[in-house]
Amino acid sequence: MSLNAADRDPSADPGVDFYRFANGGWLDVAVIPAGYGAWGSMEEVHTRNETVLHDLLVRAADDPADDLDRMLGDYFTAGMDTEAVEAAGLTAIQPFLDTIARTTSHADVLALLPSLHDNGITPFFAWGVTVDHDDSTRNLLWLAQTGLGLPDRDSYDGTSDAAVELRAAYVHHVAAQLVNVGTEPEEALELAGGVLDLETRLAAHQLRAEERRDPGRTLNRYAVDALAELSPGLRLPAYLTSVGAGGIETVNVQAPDYLAAIPDVIDVTDLPTLRAYLTFHVVRTAASTLPAVIDDESFSFYGKRIEGKQEQKERYQRVLAALSGDIGEALGQRYVAGKFPPHAKARAQAMVDELLVEMRRSLETRTWMAESTRGQGLEKLDSFVVKIGYPDVWRDWSGLHIDRTSYAANRINATRFENERQLASLAKPVDTTEWEMPPHVVNAYYHPVRNEIVFPAGILQPPFFDPDVDDALNFGAIGAVIGHEITHGFDDSGRRFDKNGAFRDWWTEADQAHFTELAEKLVAQYDAYVAVDDVHVNGRLTLGENIADLGGVVLAQRAHARVSAGSEPIDGLTPAQRFFLAYATVWRGITSDELARTYAQIDPHSPRRWRAVGPVSNLDAFQQAFGLADDAPALRTREDRIEIW
Numbered sequence: 001m002s003l004n005a006a007d008r009d010p011s012a013d014p015g016v017d018f019y020r021f022a023n024g025g026w027l028d029v030a031v032i033p034a035g036y037g038a039w040g041s042m043e044e045v046h047t048r049n050e051t052v053l054h055d056l057l058v059r060a061a062d063d064p065a066d067d068l069d070r071m072l073g074d075y076f077t078a079g080m081d082t083e084a085v086e087a088a089g090l091t092a093i094q095p096f097l098d099t100i101a102r103t104t105s106h107a108d109v110l111a112l113l114p115s116l117h118d119n120g121i122t123p124f125f126a127w128g129v130t131v132d133h134d135d136s137t138r139n140l141l142w143l144a145q146t147g148l149g150l151p152d153r154d155s156y157d158g159t160s161d162a163a164v165e166l167r168a169a170y171v172h173h174v175a176a177q178l179v180n181v182g183t184e185p186e187e188a189l190e191l192a193g194g195v196l197d198l199e200t201r202l203a204a205h206q207l208r209a210e211e212r213r214d215p216g217r218t219l220n221r222y223a224v225d226a227l228a229e230l231s232p233g234l235r236l237p238a239y240l241t242s243v244g245a246g247g248i249e250t251v252n253v254q255a256p257d258y259l260a261a262i263p264d265v266i267d268v269t270d271l272p273t274l275r276a277y278l279t280f281h282v283v284r285t286a287a288s289t290l291p292a293v294i295d296d297e298s299f300s301f302y303g304k305r306i307e308g309k310q311e312q313k314e315r316y317q318r319v320l321a322a323l324s325g326d327i328g329e330a331l332g333q334r335y336v337a338g339k340f341p342p343h344a345k346a347r348a349q350a351m352v353d354e355l356l357v358e359m360r361r362s363l364e365t366r367t368w369m370a371e372s373t374r375g376q377g378l379e380k381l382d383s384f385v386v387k388i389g390y391p392d393v394w395r396d397w398s399g400l401h402i403d404r405t406s407y408a409a410n411r412i413n414a415t416r417f418e419n420e421r422q423l424a425s426l427a428k429p430v431d432t433t434e435w436e437m438p439p440h441v442v443n444a445y446y447h448p449v450r451n452e453i454v455f456p457a458g459i460l461q462p463p464f465f466d467p468d469v470d471d472a473l474n475f476g477a478i479g480a481v482i483g484h485e486i487t488h489g490f491d492d493s494g495r496r497f498d499k500n501g502a503f504r505d506w507w508t509e510a511d512q513a514h515f516t517e518l519a520e521k522l523v524a525q526y527d528a529y530v531a532v533d534d535v536h537v538n539g540r541l542t543l544g545e546n547i548a549d550l551g552g553v554v555l556a557q558r559a560h561a562r563v564s565a566g567s568e569p570i571d572g573l574t575p576a577q578r579f580f581l582a583y584a585t586v587w588r589g590i591t592s593d594e595l596a597r598t599y600a601q602i603d604p605h606s607p608r609r610w611r612a613v614g615p616v617s618n619l620d621a622f623q624q625a626f627g628l629a630d631d632a633p634a635l636r637t638r639e640d641r642i643e644i645w
């Protein structure tokens with residue numbers, strides 16, 4: 001990994017357009033490859049990983065060394081066998097379609113929900129298990145809002161031309177899929193219009209993306225008898241028994257008002273529309289495993305309209321993505337054996353330690369912070385669990401049936417297996433060795449209830465991380481990512497959880513007020529950025545990520561300045577310049593307009609350009625690195641610069 005001069009634009013002024021200065025050469029020649037809605041450093045690493053994973057799967061299919069290989073190879077072989085997929089037709093989903101067709105009352109429709117949910121088909125709402133926000137040694141069942149075929153509530157009440165057109169296209173898509181599973185074409189369009197109306201009524205009661213970020217809204221514990229009163233029509237105690245969670249005492253309800261509203265929405269909907277709604281969601285969920293006529297129709301709406309892709313990815317890439325979702329850790333187990341040597345893990349651990357030192361200093365030096373808040377913040381930091389590369393304990397797959405005959409059946413089996421694993425965890429203490437992402441993914445996370453930062457081997461690869469290059473490149477790239485995840489523990493949401501992961505207020509009122517004032521400035525900074533055309537970034541939806549981006553680059557810059565003191569320039573660039581160039585390189589990217597619109601609505605991360613230049617516009621160290629004037633357009637004015645951590 002290195003900085004490539006051709007990727008920059010030396011004619012650009014870093015004080016005017018730092019994104020172009022750092023990435024102009026790359027941006028001028030970049031194209032979004034077929035199959036992608038966006039292209040940049042993330043996708044480059046992802047595609048490189050895919051090649052490695054593909055080889056692993058081909059080998060596992062041809063010459064399995066053990067049971068794990070056999071499972072991976074069989075899943076992959078069934079997924080690649082398009083002839084078998086065509087020949088199977090609707091076999092895998094026919095039982096669901098038949099039971100839906102047989103419903104003769106609204107009560108019948110509700111009675112189907114436990115079995116649909118168990119198979120990963122989630123009309124109206126869904127259940128899942130996660131760590132309890134009051135006691136992180138226990139697990140807790142959640143009831144979450146779901147059941148919309150468009151990206152979010154905003155898609156249903158948005159008034160822009162793009163939103164109106166998207167809804168019209170959705171109706172045609174729903175109609176086409178209904179026809180594909182046997183509905184008469186004359187009826188399909190009217191039924192599809194009814195489905196949109198039904199989902200619009202549901203959406204009106206759902207939390208918007210920015211509201212779902214607020215744990216104060218989504219953490220709502222209900223005893224099971226109170227749950228019965230919340231939404232009598234849903235008969236939730238009986239529902240819980242049916243899904244296999246009959247013994248539990250409390251659940252968390254993500255959106256109580258929504259759950260309470262569902263029965264009334266169902267009541268005013270006629271039975272044919274309800275059947276069409278359930279049928280469409282069965283098809284939507286299973287589309288990738290069904291014949292091409294259905295899979296292609298799904299792509300033409302979700303791939304093209306929602307994600308701005310021109311063509312489907314290669315079949316192997318799609319099967320690989322499905323496999324990563326269903327049994328990803330099994331594949332990751334094979335991946336890390338070849339792609340994440342011990343010295344890489346040791347170097348990554350050392351970097352995490354350097355970044356934790358900077359977060360500690362940051363907590364120690366916030367002049368506005370009361371000693372009680374500071375003390376508890378430091379305790380929280382010291383309690384961070386750090387996971388690097390891959391899990392210490394691998395998941396046990398015994399009992400999961402995967403074979404080469406049916407891709408659709410394999411996917412359903414994997415969903416049910418995962419559901420059973422989650423249900424079983426309700427009766428056990430939390431497994432602290434668990435990972436919530438497979439180790440080969442290009443991503444990382446902070447988990448507030450587990451109070452842990454997790455860095456999969458998949459992101460610990462060039463251009464994010466290379467154990468054999470100079471500090472500037474590693475700190476500018478993966479260092480900022482590590483700092484980002486650490487900062488999440490102290491962003492507007494993460495700060496509300498304590499050192500044990502409990503949702504508990506440990507801030508003084510004055511500290512809270514001060515933090516909120518700083519955060520509001522960041523909301524305003526990002527609200528002013530354009531995402532695409534007339535659509536602005538939603539500074540409130542992206543607040544947590546923007547705090548983490550700002551904290552990430554600040555902490556990484558400080559750590560790098562400390563470890564690189566006295567280092568010589570390389571290729572005429574100082575260590576500090578190389579640091580900021582590496583940072584901007586990670587966030588170079590181009591995005592289709594369709595995907596940019598979708599992301600603006602639902603993605604809590606800002607568009608990449610703003611992830612690169614938004615945070616550094618607040619940094620004195622950035623100004624100094626490039627010798628910029630105080631009033632350089634790439635900088636915020638001195639009085640407006642924001643420093644939270």
Ligand SMILES: [Zn+2]
Pocket residue numbers: 484488545548
């Ligand atoms: Zn983040």
